[in-house]
Amino acid sequence: xxxxxxxxxxxxxxxxxxxxxxxxxxxxxxxxxxxxxxxxxxxxxxxxxxxxxxxxxxxxxxxxxxxxxxxxxxxxxxxxxxxxxxxxxxxxxxxxxxxxxxxxxxxxxxxxxxxxxxxxxxxxxxxxxxxxxxxxxxxxxxxxxxxxxxxxxxxxxxxxxxxxxxxxxxxxxxxxxxxxxxxxxxxxxxxxxxxxxxxxxxxxxxxxxxxxxxxxxxxxxxxxxxxxxxxxxxxxxxxxxxxxxxxxxxxxxxxxxxxxxxxxxxxxxxxxxxxxxxxxxxxxxxxxxxxxxxxxx
Numbered sequence: 001x002x003x004x005x006x007x008x009x010x011x012x013x014x015x016x017x018x019x020x021x022x023x024x025x026x027x028x029x030x031x032x033x034x035x036x037x038x039x040x041x042x043x044x045x046x047x048x049x050x051x052x053x054x055x056x057x058x059x060x061x062x063x064x065x066x067x068x069x070x071x072x073x074x075x076x077x078x079x080x081x082x083x084x085x086x087x088x089x090x091x092x093x094x095x096x097x098x099x100x101x102x103x104x105x106x107x108x109x110x111x112x113x114x115x116x117x118x119x120x121x122x123x124x125x126x127x128x129x130x131x132x133x134x135x136x137x138x139x140x141x142x143x144x145x146x147x148x149x150x151x152x153x154x155x156x157x158x159x160x161x162x163x164x165x166x167x168x169x170x171x172x173x174x175x176x177x178x179x180x181x182x183x184x185x186x187x188x189x190x191x192x193x194x195x196x197x198x199x200x201x202x203x204x205x206x207x208x209x210x211x212x213x214x215x216x217x218x219x220x221x222x223x224x225x226x227x228x229x230x231x232x233x234x235x236x237x238x239x240x241x242x243x244x245x246x247x248x249x250x251x252x253x254x255x256x257x258x259x260x261x262x263x264x265x266x267x268x269x270x271x272x273x274x275x276x277x278x279x280x281x282x283x284x285x286x287x288x289x290x291x292x293x294x295x296x297x
Contacts, residue, residue, distance in 0.1 A: 033072065033093025040095045041069075044111040045137040045245055046129070048213075049120030051203060052151040053143035054227040057256040059115045061238055065250045067110040069096045077114050080129050081122040082191050088132060111247060118196060120209050123185050126216035137245060138217060142285070143227035144295035145204025146266075146274040152200055154263045161197040167270060173201055201277065207284035228294035 033040065047055050047062075056075070063070045071077060071094045079091040094114070101109040119125040120140055129136060143151075153169055156162035162169060176194040183190050213222055223244050230237040234255045242249060286292050 033095075034089055035093075036097065037089045037092040039097050039099070040092045041098050041101055041112050042092060042095060042133060043113050043136060045113045045139060046119065046133075047113065047115035047117075047139045047141070048125070048129075049117045049140050049203075049209075050142060050148060050206065051117040051121070052148050052155055053117075053141040054230055055115055055117055055141050057234075058139075058141060058225070058230070058238075058241075060256040061234070061252055062113060064252045065242070065247065066108045067248050067250070069101055069109045069112045071095055071114050075114070076116045078116050078118060080125040080132075081116065081118045082196070084124075084128060085189060111245065120213065121199065121203050122195075123181055123212070124188060126213040130216040136217075137221050137223065138213065139223045139225065139241065140206075140210070140213075141225045141227050141230065142206055142289075142293065144293075145201075145206070145278045145282070146271060147295075148204055149200040149274065150263070150266050152203065156197050161193070166200075166266070169198065170200060170274075173198060177202065201274075204278060205281050207281055207288055210285070210288050224289055226289075226294045232294075 047058060049055065059070070059075055062068050073094065077083070077091065077094050079086070079094075083090070095112055096109075101112060119129070119138075126138075129138070149170075150166060153162060153166045164172060176198045177192075180192040180195040184192055184195060210222070210224070223241060225237060225241065235251060239249060239251075282293060282296050286296065
């Protein structure tokens with residue numbers, strides 16, 4: 001497929017070309033995508049989070065499915081959160097041309113998807129998705145919120161978006177995020193660095209996010225996956241998702257490992273405090289899932 005060839009060339013180019021050249025090439029690809037946007041498809045389903053919960057592994061499994069196509073250049077587009085002002089033509093430009101999907105005889109592709117982990121936490125993303133993609137299905141991967149918070153902090157440190165140690169960052173979270181959620185709602189053009197990069201605890205309040213998404217798109221269009229169950233039984237969980245999506249059954253040749261980063265062990269007293277912090281939210285989540293999440297069993 002054209003998209004696969006572009007991705008392969010981009011991967012090879014990254015090994016030999018300097019970053020500014022790669023940036024220029026990516027910008028050129030996006031420009032080409034916008035020019036041909038009317039001839040491009042839109043996603044049938046989206047992985048919307050949660051951040052640091054195994055979505056990269058799920059993305060790779062889905063990308064290996066012969067009936068599934070991913071964005072032409074990158075995993076996360078981030079349209080319905082931080083790039084919404086760019087417009088639907090810009091968004092559509094990231095997806096394959098319709099002639100490379102299931103429209104032409106002989107094509108195996110039946111569904112297209114993307115994965116952007118900030119969608120489930122951004123207060124306006126679900127509403128925007130419902131408006132612009134009224135039939136799209138959504139998938140959320142849920143991880144132990146204590147482990148997710150610790151992993152996210154390490155991730156933000158590595159990326160240069162965090163300078164504080166984990167415990168200090170947790171102590172600063174209320175101050176950093178004060179008023180940010182409401183400001184995002186009141187000013188659709190506003191972007192919040194702290195809301196996006198420093199919400200270690202708040203991103204783990206899954207029930208709040210799921211209820212907002214249910215209100216926007218309906219519970220029948222949202223699929224909840226338990227990350228621990230997925231990594232323990234990847235094929236079984238993956239095939240259940242395929243069935244829900246209406247995709248042909250598929251068993252991949254290999255299963256991607258969890259995208260974990262090396263880190264020191266969390267302080268056990270801090271872990272216990274965080275486990276207590278999430279106790280009530282996890283009970284709310286269990287009601288929405290219809291089962292106890294793996295980290296509370």
